[in-house]
Amino acid sequence: MTRLRGAPEPKAVPLLHEFSYVAHRSLDELLSFLAHHGDETQVFSGGTDLFVNIRAGLAAPRYVADLKSVSDLHEIAFNEREGLSIGACATVNELIANDTVRDRYAVLRTAAEQLATFQLRNRATVVGNIVTASPCGDMTSPLLCLGTDVVLVSVRGERRVPLGEFITGVKTTQIATDEIVTRVIVGTGRIDAAGGYRKLKRIKGHDLGVVAVALIKSMPAVRVAISSAAPTPVLLPEFGADAPVAEIQASAQAAISPIDDVRCTAEYRRFMVDVYIRRLMEEVPA
Amino acid sequence: MRHITVTINGERYERDVAEHRTLLHFLRDDLGLTGTKEGCGAGECGACTIIMDGRAVNSCLVLAMEADGAALETIEGAAAGGELSVIQQAFHDHHAVQCGYCTPGMVMSATDLLRRNPNPSREEIIDGIEGNFCRCTGYQQIIEAIEAAAGATGTAAGKEADHA
Numbered sequence: 001m002t003r004l005r006g007a008p009e010p011k012a013v014p015l016l017h018e019f020s021y022v023a024h025r026s027l028d029e030l031l032s033f034l035a036h037h038g039d040e041t042q043v044f045s046g047g048t049d050l051f052v053n054i055r056a057g058l059a060a061p062r063y064v065a066d067l068k069s070v071s072d073l074h075e076i077a078f079n080e081r082e083g084l085s086i087g088a089c090a091t092v093n094e095l096i097a098n099d100t101v102r103d104r105y106a107v108l109r110t111a112a113e114q115l116a117t118f119q120l121r122n123r124a125t126v127v128g129n130i131v132t133a134s135p136c137g138d139m140t141s142p143l144l145c146l147g148t149d150v151v152l153v154s155v156r157g158e159r160r161v162p163l164g165e166f167i168t169g170v171k172t173t174q175i176a177t178d179e180i181v182t183r184v185i186v187g188t189g190r191i192d193a194a195g196g197y198r199k200l201k202r203i204k205g206h207d208l209g210v211v212a213v214a215l216i217k218s219m220p221a222v223r224v225a226i227s228s229a230a231p232t233p234v235l236l237p238e239f240g241a242d243a244p245v246a247e248i249q250a251s252a253q254a255a256i257s258p259i260d261d262v263r264c265t266a267e268y269r270r271f272m273v274d275v276y277i278r279r280l281m282e283e284v285p286a
Numbered sequence: 287m288r289h290i291t292v293t294i295n296g297e298r299y300e301r302d303v304a305e306h307r308t309l310l311h312f313l314r315d316d317l318g319l320t321g322t323k324e325g326c327g328a329g330e331c332g333a334c335t336i337i338m339d340g341r342a343v344n345s346c347l348v349l350a351m352e353a354d355g356a357a358l359e360t361i362e363g364a365a366a367g368g369e370l371s372v373i374q375q376a377f378h379d380h381h382a383v384q385c386g387y388c389t390p391g392m393v394m395s396a397t398d399l400l401r402r403n404p405n406p407s408r409e410e411i412i413d414g415i416e417g418n419f420c421r422c423t424g425y426q427q428i429i430e431a432i433e434a435a436a437g438a439t440g441t442a443a444g445k446e447a448d449h450a
């Protein structure tokens with residue numbers, strides 16, 4: 001290799017803070033590892049949030065634990081009694097490719113297609129998106145509309161928490177350091193609902209949402225959830241089928257608390273929430 | 287340090303690797319396979335796109351450890367036997383390369399796209415390379431090159447999208 005005279009010797013700079021990589025075969029092994037080392041471990045599946053955070057110095061775990069090595073966490077399964085179960089390692093592209101999701105939980109697919117890029121969606125998981133708990137996470141609002149529970153396990157046992165309670169603030173959740181989310185369950189209550197997802201971005205290409213609205217018509221009810229307009233995605237109280245658009249807009253404006261930030265002003269966020277509610281009410285079939 | 291075995295473009299590699307090393311840096315710095323580029327290092331630009339066990343991924347956000355036992359395809363494998371692949375030839379013919387920094391990632395994304403969808407519409411091509419930034423060409427020539435490679439130019443799908 002030729003180098004300019006006096007140029008420093010090239011050296012391989014490790015990108016990431018130094019950590020140990022652990023990959024357990026069974027859930028029991030992973031959970032007992034977390035019972036001892038949970039406070040110095042980050043579990044991951046796609047790593048599309050975790051490795052970006054580590055690189056930016058926002059996370060510095062001693063261990064990273066790969067969930068993909070644990071069997072039984074990958075499945076997307078459906079039955080009429082429980083609904084749709086999305087395993088911790090199911091990627092966003094696997095969700096998009098799933099026939100039941102396409103046929104019976106359409107709003108999920110519409111939103112998933114707007115998350116990041118094709119390559120990222122091959123790694124990014126639905127569960128990772130929820131646990132990250134970003135105000136702009138694209139999976140949270142549609143899952144809130146549909147009614148979703150989060151299943152958490154640890155050596156202490158299993159608990160099931162509604163998604164709206166699981167997320168407690170900007171990037172914070174109820175999860176304890178010894179727990180993982182094994183799956184989320186989207187109930188059957190709003191199955192086959194028509195729905196839509198509108199996401200405002202700064203550019204035409206892939207971008208995080210500046211503000212987004214998910215809306216489903218699960219007759220006789222209309223359900224609306226809004227992202228990037230409050231510390232957590234907000235689910236509005238349910239509306240009747242014939243609720244006027246203005247009533248839904250007023251309820252939305254009372255429920256959100258957007259801020260001015262680098263991506264958008266609060267005023268524009270409020271404005272676009274009204275626009276998207278009107279458009280979605282028009283374009284989503286009853 | 288951990289010992290891993292990876293198959294890259296059909297060739298087997300065994301190495302000791304630091305556990306926090308990204309797959310991108312493993313390819314470039316440990317194996318000298320510098321065809322795969324680093325743009326942002328954070329999943330935004332797609333310069334590092336490779337195909338891992340049949341799926342396009344951003345290798346800057348994958349750990350080398352995760353590739354243990356995997357089969358990878360990188361740009362070095364595209365010109366098998368010194369002959370440009372159909373997609374590489376189309377990039378050449380359609381002036382889809384200026385500085386060339388985005389090209390390896392573009393070619394890998396296009397390769398993956400045409401495997402999934404051999405006859406994509408213009409819209410589908412644009413979606414397929416959504417995760418690959420090019421700061422030079424303005425994308426037009428790249429899209430045309432992929433259309434040509436797919437034989438999509440002039441097909442019903444291509445025309446419909448053109449006039450949409």
Ligand SMILES: Cc1cc2nc3c(=O)[nH]c(=O)nc-3n(C[C@H](O)[C@H](O)[C@H](O)COP(=O)(O)OP(=O)(O)OC[C@H]3O[C@@H](n4cnc5c(N)ncnc54)[C@H](O)[C@@H]3O)c2cc1C
Pocket residue numbers: 042043044045046047048049050051052067088114115116117120123124125126127128129130131132136137138139175179180181182206207208209328329330
């Ligand atoms: C370039 C780029 C563009 C992006 N664009 C978008 C976008 O448009 N919309 C969007 O919503 N997001 C976007 N993201 C964010 C990210 O891709 C998503 O949030 C993704 O769904 C995260 O999934 P993951 O499997 O990669 O998470 P990981 O990085 O593996 O994990 C994320 C966090 O959740 C924890 N975690 C993951 N799984 C579990 C589990 N089962 N139990 C307990 N904890 C767990 C991890 O410890 C970590 O803290 C983008 C990211 C990048 C890099």
Ligand code: FES
Pocket residue numbers: 323324325326327328329330331332333334335344345346347
């Ligand atoms: S270097 Fe990997 S996406 Fe930019």
Ligand code: FES
Pocket residue numbers: 382383384385386387388389419420421422423
């Ligand atoms: S040719 Fe220069 S970035 Fe694409």
